[in-house]
Amino acid sequence: MQSSPVAPPRILLAKLGLDGHDRGVKVIARALRDAGMEVVYLGMRVTADQVAAAAAQEDVDVVGISILSGAHMRLMPRMVDALERHGLRGADADGEVLLLVGGTIPDGDVEPLRQMGVDGVFPVGTFTAAMVDFIRTGVKREAL
Amino acid sequence: MSISDEPRLRTLSGLPIEPLYTPAGLDTSGFDPAGDLGNPGEFPFTRGAYPTMYRGRLWTRRQIAGFGTARATNERYRFLLAHGQTGLSTDFDHPTLTGYDSDHELAEGEVGRLGVAIDTAADMGELFDGIPLEQASVSLTINHPAIVLLAMFLHNAERRGTPWSALRGTVQNDSLKEFHGQKTFALPPAPALRLTTDVVEFCTKHVPNWYTISISGYHTREAGSDAVQELAFTVAQGMAYVESAMRRGLAVDEFAPRLSHFFGVHNDFFEEIAKFRVARRMWARLMRDRYGATRPESMRMRFHTQTLGSTLVRQDPLNNILRGGLQALAAVLGGTQSLHVSGYDEAYDIPSEEAMRISLATQMILAHESGVAATPDPLGGSAYLETLTNQLEEAAMAYIERIDAMGNGSMLDGMLEAIVSGYIESEIAQASYRYQQRVESGDYTIVGVNDEYSDDASNAGSLELFEFDYAEEERQIERLTTVRQGRSETDAAASLRDIVKTAQADGNLMPPILTAVAAGVTEGEIMGALRDQWGEYVDPGVF
Numbered sequence: 001m002q003s004s005p006v007a008p009p010r011i012l013l014a015k016l017g018l019d020g021h022d023r024g025v026k027v028i029a030r031a032l033r034d035a036g037m038e039v040v041y042l043g044m045r046v047t048a049d050q051v052a053a054a055a056a057q058e059d060v061d062v063v064g065i066s067i068l069s070g071a072h073m074r075l076m077p078r079m080v081d082a083l084e085r086h087g088l089r090g091a092d093a094d095g096e097v098l099l100l101v102g103g104t105i106p107d108g109d110v111e112p113l114r115q116m117g118v119d120g121v122f123p124v125g126t127f128t129a130a131m132v133d134f135i136r137t138g139v140k141r142e143a144l
Numbered sequence: 145m146s147i148s149d150e151p152r153l154r155t156l157s158g159l160p161i162e163p164l165y166t167p168a169g170l171d172t173s174g175f176d177p178a179g180d181l182g183n184p185g186e187f188p189f190t191r192g193a194y195p196t197m198y199r200g201r202l203w204t205r206r207q208i209a210g211f212g213t214a215r216a217t218n219e220r221y222r223f224l225l226a227h228g229q230t231g232l233s234t235d236f237d238h239p240t241l242t243g244y245d246s247d248h249e250l251a252e253g254e255v256g257r258l259g260v261a262i263d264t265a266a267d268m269g270e271l272f273d274g275i276p277l278e279q280a281s282v283s284l285t286i287n288h289p290a291i292v293l294l295a296m297f298l299h300n301a302e303r304r305g306t307p308w309s310a311l312r313g314t315v316q317n318d319s320l321k322e323f324h325g326q327k328t329f330a331l332p333p334a335p336a337l338r339l340t341t342d343v344v345e346f347c348t349k350h351v352p353n354w355y356t357i358s359i360s361g362y363h364t365r366e367a368g369s370d371a372v373q374e375l376a377f378t379v380a381q382g383m384a385y386v387e388s389a390m391r392r393g394l395a396v397d398e399f400a401p402r403l404s405h406f407f408g409v410h411n412d413f414f415e416e417i418a419k420f421r422v423a424r425r426m427w428a429r430l431m432r433d434r435y436g437a438t439r440p441e442s443m444r445m446r447f448h449t450q451t452l453g454s455t456l457v458r459q460d461p462l463n464n465i466l467r468g469g470l471q472a473l474a475a476v477l478g479g480t481q482s483l484h485v486s487g488y489d490e491a492y493d494i495p496s497e498e499a500m501r502i503s504l505a506t507q508m509i510l511a512h513e514s515g516v517a518a519t520p521d522p523l524g525g526s527a528y529l530e531t532l533t534n535q536l537e538e539a540a541m542a543y544i545e546r547i548d549a550m551g552n553g554s555m556l557d558g559m560l561e562a563i564v565s566g567y568i569e570s571e572i573a574q575a576s577y578r579y580q581q582r583v584e585s586g587d588y589t590i591v592g593v594n595d596e597y598s599d600d601a602s603n604a605g606s607l608e609l610f611e612f613d614y615a616e617e618e619r620q621i622e623r624l625t626t627v628r629q630g631r632s633e634t635d636a637a638a639s640l641r642d643i644v645k646t647a648q649a650d651g652n653l654m655p656p657i658l659t660a661v662a663a664g665v666t667e668g669e670i671m672g673a674l675r676d677q678w679g680e681y682v683d684p685g686v687f
Contacts, residue, residue, distance in 0.1 A: 017238065017251075017252070017253060018239055018254055019238055020238070020241075020326055020328045021327070023366065023368045026573055026577075026686075026687035027368070027580045030687050031577075033687075043683055044327065045250060070493060071253030071257055073253075074252060075252070104491070104493065106492045106609055107492075124458065125457065127583075
């Protein structure tokens with residue numbers, strides 16, 4: 001059987017809230033693109049609901065949220081919620097979107113974030129190569 | 145492994161480093177000690193802003209602080225002043241920086257989180273309660289809403305009976321760097337620049353000892369730029385402000401002495417020292433030759449320095465104390481007027497009191513134990529340092545010429561164009577990505593991150609991090625509600641109408657904003673009225 005080429009993973013990146021620290025998310029956007037992935041950067045100052053709506057519309061495999069304001073424990077539950085409401089995760093979802101968060105995240109918050117449904121937590125200083133590997137392993141996108 | 149195994153020896157901004165520098169080599173490069181250096185305190189100020197430098201007066205130890213409500217930050221200020229701090233600097237939270245009240249939808253989780261939450265003049269009064277404003281110089285780190293926060297500060301000074309002429313301090317008010325540096329913008333570039341100039345004009349006339357803009361490279365560097373870009377874009381911003389104030393009809397020698405600067409300091413020790421020295425030289429030459437300044441105070445750059453938060457490493461965080469010490473030493477050898485050493489625990493959260501105590505001690509050890517403060521510019525004349533200083537100037541001036549060309553000979557128009565076209569943003573994004581690649585490839589070694597002894601465990605050990613109390617957010621929203629309920633709605637609405645009328649008529653906005661904050665109008669309401677008038681900037685997200 002002839003194998004058809006596998007479509008590259010599609011990633012939506014965004015910053016929630018008013019936090020302006022966008023250096024990391026832009027480096028990651030570039031690194032993922034250079035690794036052959038399709039990247040949509042929604043920008044900053046968006047709400048969880050706007051991110052979920054865009055993720056649904058863009059048909060992405062991964063949603064990556066950048067937060068360096070310390071508000072991750074408040075905002076990530078809203079993000080999980082919004083993805084469920086838009087049918088991208090949870091019982092009704094047709095294939096789950098991976099949810100990642102990166103930023104200034106103390107060690108003690110990593111496990112609670114996983115418990116609430118975040119698939120990958122990447123504190124500042126994480127190498128982009130590690131994120132590329134994580135996404136390649138996590139997204140097994142079959143060609144149509 | 146020896147460091148010459150690394151692919152090519154160059155500074156962090158990419159300047160080549162020769163195997164050896166000699167005095168003879170410096171002589172043949174065209175180095176002119178009289179014209180390029182001069183004496184400390186004299187044009188072109190390469191060797192320092194003042195003749196005696198730290199022999200005459202040590203740098204100001206100014207650790208920035210702000211979190212929670214005004215009351216919580218006021219307590220931290222008293223702690224810092226009791227532990228050797230000599231000036232105050234205020235970090236505002238994201239809602240305050242971006243001009244939203246604490247009860248706005250986007251503010252959730254960020255109220256008081258990375259800085260203090262200020263919504264009204266009452267909050268500002270509480271922030272400096274019991275602190276003698278005539279003695280402690282105060283720095284307000286706020287940009288697009290600078291005019292509103294400064295109005296709240298001036299209102300409180302008046303209420304306390306402190307004449308405006310007795311106030312010493314700084315408002316950051318650097319609106320242009322928001323678009324490529326700090327990213328806490330509220331308005332589009334042109335109206336934001338107008339507000340910056342309103343503050344310059346008002347203070348020149350009414351608050352004569354206030355520093356009206358702190359022209360900042362720190363955030364541009366944090367956004368990922370290299371030393372050359374930090375230098376070039378900061379000087380370029382300053383030129384735009386000078387041209388804007390002159391277009392307003394102010395004489396350069398009238399306002400330029402009250403402009404100050406703010407830089408970051410990174411790991412590359414000699415490149416950073418060279419950056420500070422050449423910043424002074426470039427500014428002096430531009431102010432004299434391009435803008436016709438005649439007073440030495442107009443040409444003399446003075447600056448604050450902060451060790452860069454982005455150089456702090458999560459792994460083995462105690463090592464960050466050494467990084468901060470080396471960076472602080474570079475700032476002192478570069479002749480800084482005031483200094484903030486970032487807390488060693490800031491890769492995890494805003495600094496604990498313990499971390500701030502060590503930062504202050506770092507400064508005092510440099511000042512009193514090391515001997516480096518004993519004579520001005522002790523490294524001046526070093527063949528390596530002077531070569532780097534010249535190379536940085538050449539590279540930075542090339543950027544400035546490019547931006548000047550974008551404005552057809554106006555740096556004001558050139559900077560607006562360079563921002564709106566995404567040019568600056570894109571230059572910084574590329575430098576930021578290059579740096580990350582150098583770290584990931586091992587081309588640039590960071591101990592604990594990519595060296596041969598590193599492991600993956602982020603050995604935070606027993607760090608006692610700052611603990612944020614989320615009840616602060618509720619307390620702040622309650623305070624805000626109380627102020628709104630206690631004011632006259634008629635007066636509040638009238639003052640907002642005045643602000644809009646002045647905005648449409650091109651007048652200076654400070655007088656109507658002073659009236660509004662006195663009437664209990666909030667920061668979010670004033671900035672909201674201006675956003676309605678001028679629109680809101682949307683980041684282009686260039687990567």
